[in-house]
Amino acid sequence: MEVHSHTSIQVKGTEAREYQDAVITEQAYQVYLNDKLLTELVASPQQLRELGVGFVVCEGLAEEVDAVDVVGSEIRVQAKGAGQSEWTIGSCGSVSAKHAPKRVHSALSMPADQVGRVIAAVRSEEWERTGGVHCSVLFLDGKLIVKSSDIGRHNTVDKVVGFAVLNHIPLAQCVLGCTGRQPAAMVAKAANAGIPIVISRSASTYQGILTAYMTGITLVCFARGERYTIYTHPYRLTGLQVE
Numbered sequence: 545m546e547v548h549s550h551t552s553i554q555v556k557g558t559e560a561r562e563y564q565d566a567v568i569t570e571q572a573y574q575v576y577l578n579d580k581l582l583t584e585l586v587a588s589p590q591q592l593r594e595l596g597v598g599f600v601v602c603e604g605l606a607e608e609v610d611a612v613d614v615v616g617s618e619i620r621v622q623a624k625g626a627g628q629s630e631w632t633i634g635s636c637g638s639v640s641a642k643h644a645p646k647r648v649h650s651a652l653s654m655p656a657d658q659v660g661r662v663i664a665a666v667r668s669e670e671w672e673r674t675g676g677v678h679c680s681v682l683f684l685d686g687k688l689i690v691k692s693s694d695i696g697r698h699n700t701v702d703k704v705v706g707f708a709v710l711n712h713i714p715l716a717q718c719v720l721g722c723t724g725r726q727p728a729a730m731v732a733k734a735a736n737a738g739i740p741i742v743i744s745r746s747a748s749t750y751q752g753i754l755t756a757y758m759t760g761i762t763l764v765c766f767a768r769g770e771r772y773t774i775y776t777h778p779y780r781l782t783g784l785q786v787e
Contacts (some may be wrong), residue, residue, distance in 0.1 A: 546589055547673060568676040570695050575599055576620045577606070588677065588694040591703045595694075596621045598706030602733035604646060609709060645732035648760040650716040650740035656781040658686065662721040662743050663767040668693045671723075680704045681721040684713060697724025698733070705737045715739050722746075726765060728755045735759035741780055743767050748775060 546569040554563035571589045575582045575596055582605075587595055596619035597609045606623035613620045666679045670693045677693045680700035692703035701722065708715050719741045720734055726744050728751040734742050735755065742756070743764040753775045756763035762780040766773045774781060 547670070566673040568670065568674045568695055572617060574618050576618060578622060579620070585696075585699065587696060587699045591692055591707070592619055594692070594703045594706030594710065595619065595699060596706065597709050598702030598704070598737075601709055602702050602705050602736050604643065604732070604736040612710075645735040645755060645759050646738070647758075648716070648735055648738055648740050650738065650760075652717055652719075652740045653780045653782050654686075654719060654741060656784045659743055659764060659767055659772050659781070660769055662719055663745055663769075663772075665691065666721050666723045666745060678723045680723070682708060682713075683719040683721065684717055689713060689718075697722065698730065700724070701730065701733050705733070705739075708737075719743065725749070726752045726756075726763060728752050731755040731759070731761060731763065734761055743772070 547566050548569060549564050550567045552563050552565045553560050568588065570586050573585050573587055573592065575585055577600055592614045593612045596612050600606050600609060600621050600623060606625050608625060609621055609623045611622040662683055665681045665688050668677065668679045670677045671679060677695055678697040678700050679691065679693045681691045682689050682704045690704045690707040692700045694700045694703060708718065715738045718739055720739045722744045723746065724730065724744065725746040726742065726748040731742065731752045732755055741762045745767055746765065748763060748765045753763060756776040760777060762777040763775045764772050765775060
């Protein structure tokens with residue numbers, strides 16, 4: 545990940561000193577699907593093939609991808625099964641097709657005492673240095689398989705999903721860990737990818753919770769060490785005793 549050193553002035557109370565601060569970079573990328581421009585994403589300049597593939601899958605535009613190429617600032621994705629319906633550009637570059645998020649079909653469960661292990665993995669060196677990035681992780685069979693940092697929380701999910709798709713990893717057997725908030729659009733990304741369990745350090749919204757409930761996702765938020773809040777479908781977390 546590109547990090548620049550910038551001369552700044554750090555102030556603590558009445559004391560000020562010159563300081564070399566680590567600052568994350570961002571770039572704009574145009575995402576194409578079957579040679580049609582979808583949107584422009586502002587992202588950190590790494591894992592760009594994964595970003596493009598994951599974006600198409602997480603927005604529900606295709607379930608499989610045939611090819612992806614990065615040429616300059618263009619990320620070009622080819623997917624034979626992609627629909628040609630009209631697309632609406634939403635916030636953070638999201639593209640909404642004319643259908644609801646997909647319902648997740650998975651028999652996956654996990655021990656509740658593993659939630660802390662998943663959320664611990666979202667801490668990143670980039671965040672420690674800059675404080676300016678989000679991070680997402682994917683776990684399969686209790687093991688960390690991919691970790692992505694980016695200036696945008698949406699992008700981190702796209703990147704880990706894109707990695708899974710490109711490497712033929714079964715997303716229905718994966719657990720997604722995130723640093724970012726979980727509004728409806730974020731939960732819909734996991735649903736369209738077929739991920740059954742989402743664990744976040746941050747909050748959800750009411751619409752995010754409703755989306756998780758309707759799509760069959762187990763949504764866990766405010767995960768900090770051994771403390772967390774389960775909003776939907778708690779049956780996937782085994783070993784809990786609810787008083």
